[in-house]
Amino acid sequence: MLIDRVPPARILIDGRSGSGKTELARALVDAWPTAQLVRLDDLYPGWGGLAEGSASVPRLLRNHRWQSWDWGVGAPGAWRSFDPGRPVVVEGVGALSRASRPLADVALWVELDDATRKRRALARDGNSYATHWADWAAQEIEFIAREHPRDLADAVIDGRSAAIALAAARATLG
Secondary structure, three states: OHHHOOOOOEEEEEEOOOOOHHHHHHHHHHHOOOOEEEEHHHOOOOOOOHHHHHHHHHHHHHHOEEEEEEOOOOEEEEEEEOOOOOOEEEEOOOOOOOOOHHHOOEEEEEEOOHHHHHHHHHHHHOHHHHOOHHHHHHHHHHHHHHHOHHHHOOEEEEOOOHHHHHHHHHHHHO
């Protein structure tokens, strides 16, 4: 079973903003007490940083550490790490790329219709995100066209419900 494997599992969860990636990742980590969560929101170097955040995933999987982004001051923040002896879940837009996929055991793509995604994301983040929605969406489209993350995924997960997504993810994990 993947959950109990040695070395510990590495799971990538990707999908567009508001699709349910974070909910799925949190539910998975809550159900798997030894797992650690790395959120790409903590790595993107500002609102224009999707490509750079994505490029950092292979490095963090190899080195078990990354430099966070301090959104409050708009500058690099503290260095963080995860325990390579425990499973890790990396979630965020750009987590699943051609460079990161070979370093992971399981890759999931979370999918949801555009209107629901936007409604969820803006309800979650409010005005701080609303002014950046179009620019971020353009970066997502560029990333998807370049990397084809959905095609790299082991499973495509319906993001409408965290419970349904968790059940589908567990089935994929074995």
